[in-house]
Amino acid sequence: MNGSTPVLEGRGLVRTYGTVQALQGADFAVEAGTVTALIGDNGAGKSTLVKVLSGVEQPDDGMILLDGQPVVFRTPMDAHRLGIETVFQDLALAPHLDAAANAFLGRELRRFGVFNARRAMRRSTIKSFADLGVTTVQDVSAPVMSLSGGQRQAVAIARSAMWAKRVIFLDEPTAALGVVQTRRVLDLIRQIRDRGLGVVLITHTLPDVLDVADRVEVLRFGRRTATFDRDDATVELLVSAITGVYSNVAVEAPTDVTEIDIAGGG
Amino acid sequence: MNSGHHDGDDSAGQRGLLKRLGSVTAVYTVAVFAAEVLFFSIRASDRFLTTNNLILTAQNVAVLTVVACGATFVLITAGVDLSVGSVAILGEVVAAKTIINAGGSGWFDAALGIAAGIGVGVLVGVINGVGIAYLKVPPLIVTLGTMLAGVSAAQIITDGVNVPNRTLSRIGNGRVGGIPYIVLVGLGVVAVAGVLLHFTVFGRHTYAVGSNADAARRVGINVPGHLVKVYALAGALSGFGGVLSLARFNTTSIGGHQSDPLEAIAAAALGGTSVFGGVGSIAGTVVGVWIPGVLRNGIIILGVQPYWQGIIIGLVLVATVWFDQYRRRVAAGTGGLRRTRFRSTRTADRPAHQPIHPPTTTNQEGES
Numbered sequence: 001m002n003g004s005t006p007v008l009e010g011r012g013l014v015r016t017y018g019t020v021q022a023l024q025g026a027d028f029a030v031e032a033g034t035v036t037a038l039i040g041d042n043g044a045g046k047s048t049l050v051k052v053l054s055g056v057e058q059p060d061d062g063m064i065l066l067d068g069q070p071v072v073f074r075t076p077m078d079a080h081r082l083g084i085e086t087v088f089q090d091l092a093l094a095p096h097l098d099a100a101a102n103a104f105l106g107r108e109l110r111r112f113g114v115f116n117a118r119r120a121m122r123r124s125t126i127k128s129f130a131d132l133g134v135t136t137v138q139d140v141s142a143p144v145m146s147l148s149g150g151q152r153q154a155v156a157i158a159r160s161a162m163w164a165k166r167v168i169f170l171d172e173p174t175a176a177l178g179v180v181q182t183r184r185v186l187d188l189i190r191q192i193r194d195r196g197l198g199v200v201l202i203t204h205t206l207p208d209v210l211d212v213a214d215r216v217e218v219l220r221f222g223r224r225t226a227t228f229d230r231d232d233a234t235v236e237l238l239v240s241a242i243t244g245v246y247s248n249v250a251v252e253a254p255t256d257v258t259e260i261d262i263a264g265g266g
Numbered sequence: 267m268n269s270g271h272h273d274g275d276d277s278a279g280q281r282g283l284l285k286r287l288g289s290v291t292a293v294y295t296v297a298v299f300a301a302e303v304l305f306f307s308i309r310a311s312d313r314f315l316t317t318n319n320l321i322l323t324a325q326n327v328a329v330l331t332v333v334a335c336g337a338t339f340v341l342i343t344a345g346v347d348l349s350v351g352s353v354a355i356l357g358e359v360v361a362a363k364t365i366i367n368a369g370g371s372g373w374f375d376a377a378l379g380i381a382a383g384i385g386v387g388v389l390v391g392v393i394n395g396v397g398i399a400y401l402k403v404p405p406l407i408v409t410l411g412t413m414l415a416g417v418s419a420a421q422i423i424t425d426g427v428n429v430p431n432r433t434l435s436r437i438g439n440g441r442v443g444g445i446p447y448i449v450l451v452g453l454g455v456v457a458v459a460g461v462l463l464h465f466t467v468f469g470r471h472t473y474a475v476g477s478n479a480d481a482a483r484r485v486g487i488n489v490p491g492h493l494v495k496v497y498a499l500a501g502a503l504s505g506f507g508g509v510l511s512l513a514r515f516n517t518t519s520i521g522g523h524q525s526d527p528l529e530a531i532a533a534a535a536l537g538g539t540s541v542f543g544g545v546g547s548i549a550g551t552v553v554g555v556w557i558p559g560v561l562r563n564g565i566i567i568l569g570v571q572p573y574w575q576g577i578i579i580g581l582v583l584v585a586t587v588w589f590d591q592y593r594r595r596v597a598a599g600t601g602g603l604r605r606t607r608f609r610s611t612r613t614a615d616r617p618a619h620q621p622i623h624p625p626t627t628t629n630q631e632g633e634s
């Protein structure tokens with residue numbers, strides 16, 4: 001890892017659902033202009049971590065730092081205001097509305113305070129999509145439900161990319177996609193990274209991880225158990241990290257001190 | 267009426283959704299309407315196709331038009347409001363009582379009565395909205411409750427005796443340039459509702475809430491707050507509908523308005539509004555109000571037993587919606603141009619959580 005301050009960092013994050021400890025002192029960091037893959041087995045806590053870092057859920061313990069400064073996200077809007085956007089696995093699009101309306105949903109450009117500035121939003125959506133190289137969505141005036149799965153995915157990602165200033169989380173954005181559409185999404189992810197954003201990609205497809213990620217963080221039972229630079233990672237190594245065979249972050253003793261040299265962890 | 271259905275509705279995706287989907291419904295609805303007009307024109311052109319009869323019909327549908335505009339908003343949020351008839355009665359009663367208590371004549375008393383009628387509608391609407399959005403009681407139940415309570419309240423206020431009052435009669439029966447005021451008022455409501463639904467952020471959020479409430483919440487829309495506003499709007503329009511009804515008939519009608527909620531829903535559905543939310547237009551609702559309105563009028567002109575109305579309107583309603591959906595299914599299965607053109611509409615009226623039944627033909631996935 002290099003020495004620059006991560007744009008977004010979580011330290012010692014704890015989140016419990018009843019008796020389930022989804023996060024048990026998880027650490028996580030993403031740097032600007034990089035793609036960080038967040039991998040781990042089903043139930044490892046990846047989605048929970050994303051929810052905590054994007055204001056959807058509140059951590060029971062631990063801290064979140066933005067550009068090195070502690071922050072608290074009470075709602076997703078708090079995170080939005082600070083330039084953090086999330087593409088949830090279910091996309092959270094309104095299917096009857098078109099791409100432009102979805103892109104600006106909840107953040108409409110207005111005329112005279114109450115009217116939709118429809119043209120301006122449409123124009124701006126077309127421009128943003130073009131800048132992002134989203135060519136799959138030809139008609140931003142078509143209702144989203146008339147688009148293919150890949151196109152919808154592109155709309156959801158492009159929407160987040162339009163608004164993100166710092167970090168964008170993508171929770172399994174390619175899970176339902178075919179080869180071609182997956183490739184397009186990965187290209188889009190690179191595009192977003194090249195604009196200087198921190199991109200966090202959750203996926204179970206390890207070749208995609210090696211394809212697009214600059215760094216990899218592995219979560220297991222609610223803790224970070226390994227981190228890799230892409231060049232050091234192989235599919236075999238990632239598999240052993242996911243299954244707990246390999247670890248390069250000391251977390252062996254669950255209730256003991258973790259090897260974090262910064263105070264303030266869980 | 268505004269040109270809304272196609273040009274105004276960017277929220278539902280004017281160039282996408284309504285040109286492809288909404289217009290499918292609209293085409294058949296307008297066709298039904300045209301067929302109806304044609305039928306009566308042939309059978310009784312001398313009495314049916316007259317300016318006077320047109321004006322009379324417009325006068326007769328004015329109240330339902332106002333109420334149905336509110337119902338359209340509610341349906342688009344994937345809700346339903348059964349209380350609109352009771353609210354109309356309450357509107358009448360409260361308006362009449364207010365006017366009488368204020369002295370009973372003059373502009374000011376009239377305005378006070380109108381405001382009170384609308385106000386009681388807003389009140390019931392807010393109660394509906396809070397019950398639905400915050401207490402999470404299903405819309406059907408909450409508005410069933412306020413429907414029952416509303417009539418009851420009107421009876422309590424009046425001791426069950428209708429209140430005659432002529433103060434607003436000029437609005438209900440007067441004319442300017444040959445056109446009844448009440449028709450102009452109805453047109454005004456349609457215009458305002460159309461602009462509100464199709465051109466404002468409020469309207470767009472109404473579609474969004476009905477289309478995917480969870481998505482709306484996650485982009486920061488105050489979904490419960492919005493629902494309260496929508497039900498309050500429906501309540502206001504119902505209360506105002508009651509005021510107009512009082513103005514037209516010069517008396518309250520505690521026993522009336524019973525079929526208002528269902529007629530309003532029928533009108534909206536005829537006009538292409540989906541009961542699953544996310545789809546609808548004010549222009550469609552206006553056509554949906556006119557179909558039974560013209561039918562009623564024509565039946566009377568032809569001297570057919572008026573008892574047939576319900577059967578005919580019921581059949582037309584179900585047939586229109588069925589035909590529309592049948593066309594979509596057929597279109598989805600025939601392949602070629604039609605398939606791609608209608609593919610997007612196939613899932614239109616299904617709620618997001620309902621599985622789409624696997625199609626029987628092979629080329630369904632539509633990657634073209």
Ligand SMILES: Nc1ncnc2c1ncn2[C@@H]1O[C@H](COP(=O)(O)OP(=O)(O)OP(=O)(O)O)[C@@H](O)[C@H]1O
Pocket residue numbers: 017018020021022040041042043044045046047048049
């Ligand atoms: N809202 C919730 N209520 C109760 N338990 C939850 C909730 N959300 C997550 N959990 C539990 O927390 C643990 C971590 O879940 P999480 O969704 O974060 O895993 P994940 O790594 O995203 O898994 P997957 O790869 O399957 O998406 C699981 O045991 C899960 O059952």
Ligand SMILES: [Mg+2]
Pocket residue numbers: 046047048
């Ligand atoms: Mg997950």
